[in-house]
Amino acid sequence: MYHAAKPTSTLIRAHLVRCHDLRCEMPTTVTQHGPIPVSTTLFSTWCRMQELTMPLLPPTTAALVGTGLLILYLLATRVNSFVRTRHIPGPIWAGWTDLWMMRAQLSGRFCFHLRDANTRYGPIAKIAPNWVVCGDAEELRRIWGVRSAWTRPFWYRAFRFDPYKDNAFSTVDDQVHEKLRAKLMPGYGGKGVDNLHELIDRQVAGLVSLLETKYLSTKTEFKPVDLARKVQYFTLDVISALAFGKELGYLAADQDLFSYIQTTESTLPFMLTIGFMPWLLKLIQSPRLKFLMPDIDKVVGIGTVIKTAHQAVAERYGDKPLVKRDMLGSFVANGLTKEEAEGETVVQIIAGSDTSATAIRSTLLFIITNPLVYRRLQAEIDTGIEDGRISSPITDAEARNLPYLQAVIREGLRMWPPATAALPKVSDKDQVVCGVHIPAGTNIAWAPFSFLRSKKTFGEDADVFRPERWLDIEPEKYRAMDQTVMMEFASGSRWECLGKTVAQIELNKTYVELLRRFDMTLIDPTNPWTSFNAAVFIQSDMNVVVTRRDS
Numbered sequence: 057m058y059h060a061a062k063p064t065s066t067l068i069r070a071h072l073v074r075c076h077d078l079r080c081e082m083p084t085t086v087t088q089h090g091p092i093p094v095s096t097t098l099f100s101t102w103c104r105m106q107e108l109t110m111p112l113l114p115p116t117t118a119a120l121v122g123t124g125l126l127i128l129y130l131l132a133t134r135v136n137s138f139v140r141t142r143h144i145p146g147p148i149w150a151g152w153t154d155l156w157m158m159r160a161q162l163s164g165r166f167c168f169h170l171r172d173a174n175t176r177y178g179p180i181a182k183i184a185p186n187w188v189v190c191g192d193a194e195e196l197r198r199i200w201g202v203r204s205a206w207t208r209p210f211w212y213r214a215f216r217f218d219p220y221k222d223n224a225f226s227t228v229d230d231q232v233h234e235k236l237r238a239k240l241m242p243g244y245g246g247k248g249v250d251n252l253h254e255l256i257d258r259q260v261a262g263l264v265s266l267l268e269t270k271y272l273s274t275k276t277e278f279k280p281v282d283l284a285r286k287v288q289y290f291t292l293d294v295i296s297a298l299a300f301g302k303e304l305g306y307l308a309a310d311q312d313l314f315s316y317i318q319t320t321e322s323t324l325p326f327m328l329t330i331g332f333m334p335w336l337l338k339l340i341q342s343p344r345l346k347f348l349m350p351d352i353d354k355v356v357g358i359g360t361v362i363k364t365a366h367q368a369v370a371e372r373y374g375d376k377p378l379v380k381r382d383m384l385g386s387f388v389a390n391g392l393t394k395e396e397a398e399g400e401t402v403v404q405i406i407a408g409s410d411t412s413a414t415a416i417r418s419t420l421l422f423i424i425t426n427p428l429v430y431r432r433l434q435a436e437i438d439t440g441i442e443d444g445r446i447s448s449p450i451t452d453a454e455a456r457n458l459p460y461l462q463a464v465i466r467e468g469l470r471m472w473p474p475a476t477a478a479l480p481k482v483s484d485k486d487q488v489v490c491g492v493h494i495p496a497g498t499n500i501a502w503a504p505f506s507f508l509r510s511k512k513t514f515g516e517d518a519d520v521f522r523p524e525r526w527l528d529i530e531p532e533k534y535r536a537m538d539q540t541v542m543m544e545f546a547s548g549s550r551w552e553c554l555g556k557t558v559a560q561i562e563l564n565k566t567y568v569e570l571l572r573r574f575d576m577t578l579i580d581p582t583n584p585w586t587s588f589n590a591a592v593f594i595q596s597d598m599n600v601v602v603t604r605r606d607s
């Protein structure tokens with residue numbers, strides 16, 4: 057009897073160990089000894105009960121009792137989670153299960169569901185038993201602030217591109233993160249990097265040349281082009297040129313090399329969904345289960361990027377290292393280890409290509425579908441060229457002195473923010489946000505589409521693309537609006553986007569270099585693109601006709 061009961065008991069014990077490993081993800085309550093998961097008492101009672109009862113029961117009864125206890129335990133934890141956040145408004149199911157949040161994530165409209173939750177339930181809305189979403193810019197700035205009590209929760213571990221190693225984006229350890237940032241910041245900011253602007257100029261020229269040679273329509277030739285794809289080739293070439301010292305060559309090949317775009321588009325949403333399932337994330341990243349997982353550098357798409365990153369990094373370390381004054385060279389000079397450099401180079405590609413591509417595509421879409429804006433921007437560019445204030449190619453400094461261009465860039469980021477993942481923060485103490493009590497251990501996601509369309513900050517017509525709102529206003533008003541839009545780069549926080557300077561240079565140059573040469577017409581304004589939001593935007597089929605301006 058005793059021996060027969062053992063396997064069931066061992067199974068349950070294995071489950072307990074797993075549950076125990078996940079304890080940090082359970083709702084917590086605070087005592088004088090610090091935060092303790094609220095379910096710990098239930099959990100230990102359950103452990104004790106099964107320890108006492110299992111050896112005495114026949115196997116079938118033991119299995120039944122075990123299952124019954126498990127169901128009871130799960131029910132009790134659900135009730136517990138519901139009770140601790142029942143005062144927070146939100147969709148009814150969000151109080152009991154993660155299904156509302158998972159459905160939103162898989163619907164292709166994640167960021168809009170978060171915005172709708174804020175519109176319906178207020179600036180703090182519950183979206184899962186242990187998750188709320190905040191749509192208030194001021195409170196988010198405080199939460200993300202340099203010296204705030206909030207930190208990154210386990211969700212960020214989904215950004216481990218190598219399942220067994222952290223990088224700047226995935227680490228949840230504040231001290232490790234701070235040290236890594238110190239080594240990365242000079243290079244990202246262009247310090248000790250000789251050719252940052254030239255490398256970007258070369259890729260802008262590549263984009264112009266691709267449109268000019270293959271996709272220029274005339275009165276007699278019709279050559280539609282999916283601008284969404286070409287812009288992504290451009291951002292991938294910019295980032296790879298910065299990361300590896302040489303672009304991967306997307307623009308020259310005019311195709312999705314090694315199916316990188318196709319595979320990241322299918323895996324990134326999946327990765328971000330797993331972020332909401334810490335138990336699964338733990339399993340996938342468990343070194344004990346490594347034998348079940350494919351080698352990451354053999355995976356189509358991302359594997360090639362990883363291999364290229366490893367090759368580029370290998371040259372910079374060892375007995376006879378290649379010393380260069382580029383971004384990777386700066387990372388090495390600032391003390392990044394070989395292993396860290398391998399990870400950070402891959403992060404750069406993933407963090408820096410989709411985001412900038414979304415910003416460029418969506419802003420271009422808003423420009424070409426708003427005749428007044430289109431005309432005014434082209435007029436500013438033309439006058440700047442005539443007056444000798446715009447070189448060829450335009451410099452970053454010249455672009456910063458074009459008020460209408462700067463207004464268009466900000467308005468584009470505001471209307472269609474590229475960074476729309478949940479990016480949650482967590483505190484180990486109870487907190488009050490927007491006047492609502494947030495129990496310790498609750499993940500607080502952000503909702504850019506809520507705070508960037510705020511009528512209080514941007515006016516009654518906040519839903520309209522109107523760059524003019526940035527012009528001729530009080531400096532105080534401008535500062536408040538700018539601070540809110542720059543939150544899209546997590547500006548002023550300890551997680552501020554490391555690639556902000558690079559992204560801004562890209563935006564400053566691309567619109568001018570395209571619109572000084574070309575006119576663009578959307579082929580089907582009733583169906584401008586395919587855009588799917590799974591926390592990152594996946595966009596394609598932005599079909600336009602490009603013509604030469606003097607034709």
Ligand code: HEM
Pocket residue numbers: 224225237295403404407408409411412415474475479543544545546550551552553554555556558559
């Ligand atoms: C319009 C374009 C971009 C937007 C809106 C954007 C937005 C953001 C945001 C919101 C974060 C903070 C994430 C968090 O910790 O929760 C972030 C982090 C980061 N971004 Fe960007 N990003 C953009 C472009 C880029 C580019 C071009 C690069 C690379 C050259 C880049 C590299 C990074 C890196 C490495 C981090 C991690 C920083 C850290 O953990 O300390 N980003 N970005």
